[in-house]
Amino acid sequence: MTMRVDLPDETLAGVLAKAFGNRSFLTGLVITLLVAAIALLSFLWTPYDVTRLVIADKTQAPSLAHWFGTDHFGRDILSMIMVGARNSIAVALVAVGIGMGIGVPLGAFAAARGGMADEALMRVNDLVFAFPALLSAIMITAIFGPGAVNAIIAIGIFNIPVFARVARAGALAIWPREFILAARAAGKGMTRISIEHILPNVATLLLVQGTIQFALGILAEAGLSYVGLGAQPPMPSWGRMLFDAQTRMVTAPWMAIFPGMAIVITVLGLNLLGDGIADILDPKSRRRG
Numbered sequence: 001m002t003m004r005v006d007l008p009d010e011t012l013a014g015v016l017a018k019a020f021g022n023r024s025f026l027t028g029l030v031i032t033l034l035v036a037a038i039a040l041l042s043f044l045w046t047p048y049d050v051t052r053l054v055i056a057d058k059t060q061a062p063s064l065a066h067w068f069g070t071d072h073f074g075r076d077i078l079s080m081i082m083v084g085a086r087n088s089i090a091v092a093l094v095a096v097g098i099g100m101g102i103g104v105p106l107g108a109f110a111a112a113r114g115g116m117a118d119e120a121l122m123r124v125n126d127l128v129f130a131f132p133a134l135l136s137a138i139m140i141t142a143i144f145g146p147g148a149v150n151a152i153i154a155i156g157i158f159n160i161p162v163f164a165r166v167a168r169a170g171a172l173a174i175w176p177r178e179f180i181l182a183a184r185a186a187g188k189g190m191t192r193i194s195i196e197h198i199l200p201n202v203a204t205l206l207l208v209q210g211t212i213q214f215a216l217g218i219l220a221e222a223g224l225s226y227v228g229l230g231a232q233p234p235m236p237s238w239g240r241m242l243f244d245a246q247t248r249m250v251t252a253p254w255m256a257i258f259p260g261m262a263i264v265i266t267v268l269g270l271n272l273l274g275d276g277i278a279d280i281l282d283p284k285s286r287r288r289g
Contacts (some may be wrong), residue, residue, distance in 0.1 A: 009135055014036070018280055025276020031269025040084035044068060046078035050083050051234045059252040069254040071244060077255065080236040087148065087231050088238055088266070092217030094152050096210055099159020104206060107167030109277050112190040122168070129161035133220045137229045148231040151224045155217050166209045170202030204281040211274030215267045222263050240262050 021024055051273045054074030062069045068077035108123070110118040131139075137154035144150055171194070174180060177244075183193050224230040225239030233240070245255035 018055065019276070021168050022276045023282060024272045024281055028269050028271070028273030028276050031265060032273050035085055035269065036089065037250070037264050038082050038210030039089050042079075042082040042086050046076075046079035048079045048080050050075055050236050059248065060253070061252075062254055068258045069136050069252070071241070071255050072248065072252070075236075076243070080241060081238070081258060083243065084238045084259070085262065085266075087101040087235060088218045088263075091148055091152050091221040091230070092214050095155035095159055095217045095220075096213050098152070099208065099213060100210060103160040103163030103165075104167045104199070107164035107169075108171050108194045110164070111168045111171035112194050118168075121164070125161040125164050127158065129165075131158070134157040134223060134227070134229075136253050137272075138230045141229050146229045146232060147237070151230045153218045153222055154224070154229075159213050160216070160219070162213060163206065163209065167202055167206050168201075170205045171198045174201050176199055184233075202232055206273050207281070208278045211270050211277065215270035215274070218263065218266055218270070 034193055052075070054070075056092070057070050057074035057242075058072050060066055060070040060074075066076050066078070071080070087114055099183065110121040128160055133155045136157050137151055138153050140149075140150045175196070180193060180197060188196070220228055222237070222239035225237035227242045228240075228243070231237040231238055241259040244257070245252070248255055258278055
């Protein structure tokens, strides 16, 4: 039987009641779901074709025809933001999946084994962590060329040590507990204990960290696209849109304002969602409530 630590006696209804009473969680959830809905809608419909260039309509101010205006090629900015949302979400989501899928087992293994294995893994972890996503992307694209896939790999590699640290720290706090000692006395191996007892107890930490890394992934994707290492034209990207707008801040400021707002709102929503989840699932917070 899997055991968890520090879980209060609270029903699912009680947890849901607290969730819907948490303003940070609700605000973040609404924003995140709205951005996700816009990204999904872009697969089925956008006001205009984002690959169609209409030079006669270039740099038009926001109007009823083009709510967010047009860019220097006459493309509808609202449509580009919608398509760019799915690109940003896809890159960040896969990158977080890579970081979590590799980093969590490594962190759990390091905590379980200890000794030289732990020390060696953590030193390698520190070495990888010393290279930010942008630098990793530059090295990767120098070999394989720019593109969304290489941006995913770069951001994913950067996420691995983050999740490894979180998983290891959480696991080290649980291994000395009495129920772990009981599991070991019952003949369970380290792998089974890690899967059945350790990982369920660090799931909250990983979930909160996942939302944080998701937001950072969107920022990283925008930064890589801004310098030309992310999604390539004609695929719209929020970072690329900001790059195209930098020389037109006076004549067409809407080209930068709306993509910038999309990034800010999305990252804010994810951060609020992460804070809300932390408050709801934190045992100390529950007891105070």
